[in-house]
Amino acid sequence: MILLGAFFSGPPALIVQDLVRSTAEERWSLFGVAFADPWFLTLIPLAIFLTWRGSEARRVAEARVPTIGDPKLAGSASSKLVWLAPIVRMLSVLLVIVGLSRPLEGRVSTSQETEGIDIALLLDRSSSMDQRERAGGPRRFDMVKDVVADFAKRRMTDEENARDNVALFGFARYAELLVPFTLDSDALQGVLSTLDVETEQLLDGTAIGGGLMEAVDVLRGSEAESRVAILLTDGEETAHEIEPMKAAKAAVEARVRVYTVFAGPREILTRTMFGDVRRRRAEVGDLPAIAEMTGGRFFHAESQEELEDAYEAIETLERTPRKEERFAERYDLYPFLIAPALLLYLLSWILGATVGRRLP
Template identity: 35%
Template sequence: MSELLLAPWTWLRESFAWPWWLLALPLPGLVRRLAPPARAGGAALRVPYGETLAALARGGGHRGAGGGVSPWLWLAWLLLCVAAARPQQLGEAVRPPHAGRDLMLALDLSGSMREPDMELGGQAVDRLTAAKAVLADFLDRRRGDRVGLIVFGRRAYALTPLTHDLASVRQQLDDSVIGLAGQETAIGDAIALAVKRLRRQPAEQRVLVLLTDGVNTAGLLEPLKAAELARADGVRIHTVAFGGEGSLSLFGLRVPLPGAGDEIDEAALQAVARATGGRFFRARDTAQLAGIYAEIDRIEPVARAGQAVRPRVERYAWPLAGALACAALALLWPRRRRA
């Protein structure tokens, strides 16, 4: 019952931009009925044939002593109120083009990311801190892209799905700490998880950017086997080998760090990128890493249809033209009758 009562109002809201203007339709009638009648004054001029003129006025003309307003004026007022309410019509549904990308980011959180062989703002920082800074800037430049975040150590975890809510992705990135997913490095499992998350996307939009500073030491899948799965599902992988030369800046001098600098399996990362049609990058400091993500940023965006919308077409011109025509007829019709 309530739906039936609301149906007319729903139709009005869909058909008119300002439906409240229709409330002005009875306004002239109310004024005519409620306004006090004009007081008859004395004759301004007495003529001997005054009764004859009064009889002519009662019998002819478009308005007599008891006559009403011309129907053309009433119709003009109705059309004017309809035009003021701005009648609209929903056009055909269109899907405007939308340029963007779907990017899945995979970040290494293994123990080796703790190595303090990076510099950021003139200070020595660990690899994860430097990577977070570059990735945060990379996210800030996204416009129309959907980004997801995977972290991996001994295991791989999807922290955020593909989403336009990049603030949530950045928050999850900021909250990530070394060892969150374990101390080892499961590169193959991270690739497999990304392939699973990207499988539902169109083929040209399946892109993974994987950053690591180590070799595959854990997980169920070897990186090359995972790369074969990615290639079968049309996932393009860009691999980033991140790590310094195994030295730390101390009082302006580079101090070697034992065991660091030779832990990255560049050959395996190159093979993964080559097998999936992606690119391999090597970053030895923060500046190089920023340049790599700037290069990834220049990957050709994918044009896809946006959300379907139905534009509103204005139709107020028709009733407005009708109102002007009726007003003109109301002025010309009495003259034609008298002629």
């Protein structure tokens, strides 16, 4: 398009562009020039060799025939131009070969559809999250923050797939939107780094239903094709202002898929009134039912490794690859090479019959 515009302007240029518009695909490029049939370029060394051999054979044959006339004719100006005709002929052949390789000019633009997923991260901030799985080990809340921070950063900065908008919610007795939906990973990481468990007794509790409902209300206004909530807690509902299953029904209506994660031991040791120690399974409440109803999955993570596995599994399930569309508008340049090639060949014939001719 750029090259064509250098030679033509106005309405005639549009006619020429329509005549040379190409549907050929680029198979090779050299110095920014694209070629549709580049294998013809391999004929260039052969063309140079045959042209040189042909001119050399004629020179030897003419040297064997004595010339008639002035001996000084051999050193005349015309005899010094005998090399010009083969060179011009070689250039014409080279132009034909380049034309056969179908050089192309044009533009190729790529559009990317990068719409990702809106992901709401819900973290339990109740005082029970302050516990440690073992003496001297990290707090459960700190362990959760590290895993969630890594997950959020991957989803918000993904280069191979669509980047996701992520929001952060915290809940104890009441739910709170801490970070609205954003692609700013640094902002979310900054809030996470300063976040801690609830220490006020009046504000302590586990409002699973309230936290999920808060996230669903925000996600309801999302324009994303896929909406996901990941709810993490270490206990059952204690606030009971909004029951978890009611919030789950609201999630279904808003087309929000909910993944639930229980971060805590699978078995709990209890002591009876007689001093006996018994093991019982940890109560996970409505978490499995919420996940099943909304089309998500339930995970039970007892250690940091299992917690990382849970979020990696969610990441695998929720992938939106980038979609790319290529638009190409190309023009064949061979018409602008064939015409000069024919003119050069005609010129070589004229030179061969005049200044480049040797008289026997």
